[in-house]
Amino acid sequence: MKRETVIVLDFGGQYNQLIARRVRECNVYCEIYSYKTEFEKIKALQPKGIIFTGGPNSCYEAGAPSYTKEIFELGVPVLGICYGSQLMMHLLGGRVEKAPVREYGKIEVTVDQKSKLFGGVSEKTICWMSHNDYISQLAPGFMASAHTADCPYAAMECEEKRLYATQFHPEVLHTKEGQKMLSNFVYGICGCKGDWKMDSFVEQSIQAIREKVGKGKVLCALSGGVDSSVAAVMLSKAVGSQLTCVFVDHGLLRKNEGDEVEAVFGPEGEYDLNFIRVNAQERFYEKLKGVEEPEQKRKIIGEEFIRVFEEEAKKIGAVDYLVQGTIYPDVVESGLGGESTVIKSHHNVGGLPEYVDFKEIIEPLRDLFKDEVRKAGLELGIPEYLVFRQPFPGPGLGIRIIGEVTAEKVAMVQDADAIWREEIAKAGWDQKVNQYFAALTNMRSVGVMGDERTYDYAIALRAVTTTDFMTAESADIPWEIIGRTTSRIVNEVKNVNRVLYDCTGKPPATVEFE
Missing domain, CATH: 3.40.50.880 (Class I glutamine amidotransferase (GATase) domain)
Structure with a gap:
């Protein structure tokens, strides 16, 4: 364009x-x-x-x-x-x-x-x-x-x-x-006229996709997050039934999230996206066994995603294009734009394997920042509750668990995260902070519960305010909300005896932990 x-x-x-x-x-x-x-x-x-x-x-x-x-x-x-x-x-x-x-x-x-x-x-x-x-x-x-x-x-x-x-x-x-x-x-x-408007971007993107794809078949990697959802709906408007959306449940989603995504985008949902759900939890856990280094985890998850999509494509037959919800910050943070060093490889950019068995990867949102993706979503008629959904990284809880990822650790962070999100929403703070979640640290410490010594994990709570997700400040959550959440987590989540609150902004931290 x-x-x-x-x-x-x-x-x-x-x-x-x-x-x-x-x-x-x-x-x-x-x-x-x-x-x-x-x-x-x-x-x-x-x-x-x-x-x-x-x-x-x-x-x-x-x-x-x-x-x-x-x-x-x-x-x-x-x-x-x-x-x-x-x-x-x-x-x-x-x-x-x-x-x-x-x-x-x-x-x-x-x-x-x-x-x-x-x-x-x-x-x-x-x-x-x-x-x-x-x-x-x-x-x-x-x-x-x-x-x-x-x-x-x-x-x-x-x-x-x-x-x-x-x-x-x-x-x-x-x-x-x-x-x-x-x-x-x-x-x-500079004498610019200001022709960067989201309505024209969406219209031109749909037309460009239609011309590129022709009569080819398209596979879209749908995670249920904002970016991939907007990409999927854009492709649906461009090529209709030529699109198949594959949702890979890698076992690293938030609590009950796999079922929630299927309810929205599956056969009973409001979109006709030829939706396929692949339950690949054990496959991903096996690949991540013993791996602690964050970049290695990201690349393993990224490659395994592609391999699942390739397998699904063979079942569909002769799929030409793979669609991903890559956005501009993914590109820059993966070291592929500007002079920045690699901050973290995003699974759909720096985490891609060298060989991909598709004719081409289509990334319709690659030029957009997160807030622009949301505007594009609204232009496409996607409901606000989906467009303004909590951001969630492609590698999922794999990068909210410090150290090795196991099914047991996933369950711990899912339960803690669900409690934190529930308490934030109950107090009306879900409208005041832009992103909030729980992460599982790799720290174990001594505690006492029921007059007995424990040696269990610490959960870290995170909540940030931001306009662009490129810089962020730690949210000043009232102490009673943090206290109530802490009490529930140590009482309701097995193998957790300590809760911490992350007060760090971005920079020097990133929003995610790994």
Whole structure:
């Protein structure tokens, strides 16, 4: 699909996906590429604008991430953020040095309201700073457009060449008017029209799938989660009876979830998806026996999924395409987009085996963030209770059980998780937090129950608030809810004598445990 695009050139910044999301919130499509991407490829993409991300390095040190100066001669607007602003100055003849005063956190910034970047922004505004270096001398042709008490060049620009830079991070929520600044960049400076709309995306995707598949047969990997459900309904609208949806119950689902998925998508449900349920619990447990390393667990689960689908495809006969609910964060976190290291291999991306016995894998949601997937679901007419369902990872409880996975451990975490979700919902907190679950730690500790010594496992409770699942904060759940849940878990779940609450945000943690 040809659409206007802004490119995020990633220099190792932790907010690369956040920048892309903020641009998309302006209804402008945005993709992330590594700074190692060849210049000719970037040029061929014909971007409307380019954004340099932050990064942990000092641009003046040997071996620091850099890029060719030719990018500034493309005639395409460039916005440098933090490290990106320093690199821009460094490459174009300015000077970057170690800052005499490190700025970190919310800082009051005075902006030049005549700048196109700061149109409609308050003269004094709060921005998020995070830097050890600073720009001590501007590159020729640039002028300062913002400053702080300690930073003379908090923003700078060369309007003639449409080059802009900010020492602060406009993409984070802590920057009060950051979204306005990014909107000014993509609309006022890049000249974007804003053609990234979910209704047109859904319509164009259905048409593109129909043309690709032709008269071929399609197998969809349906987990019952939001992503695969939206993908399945989209494919159903595109190719109808040519689609078969296979739901693999790998024994790592939440309590009673296999039956719940079948009730919605099976023969008695509201969708005609040629639904097949495969009960493969023992098969997955056997493959995971003795395995403790998280990445290895993910890859085993990912490969076994594919092998089950291949077997089902042979039963159906001559299946050409496999459909998966892969989304954009899966791609980036699996190390396949931007400059990020592998955070975790998602079973449907980095966890795929080298050989897959299908003509092609179709991933209709691969370009979307989670909130965009939900919008697509609503456009497809999927009920809200399904669209806003609790997120659940493809590897399931396999990555909510630290260490080896066994049927006994699965039962423990299923029961504890069911209690936690029940208490959260009963207290009305299911509308206030975005994701909540219980995980089984690999820690065993001494306890006392009924005047007897116990040596049992600890359950960890998790609840987070987030807008995009790329950053998250631990939810401030009232103590009485945690206390009530704790009491129930240690009394109702066998082999558990301790309950912990995870107070860590993302970063430094991830939402999931493994």
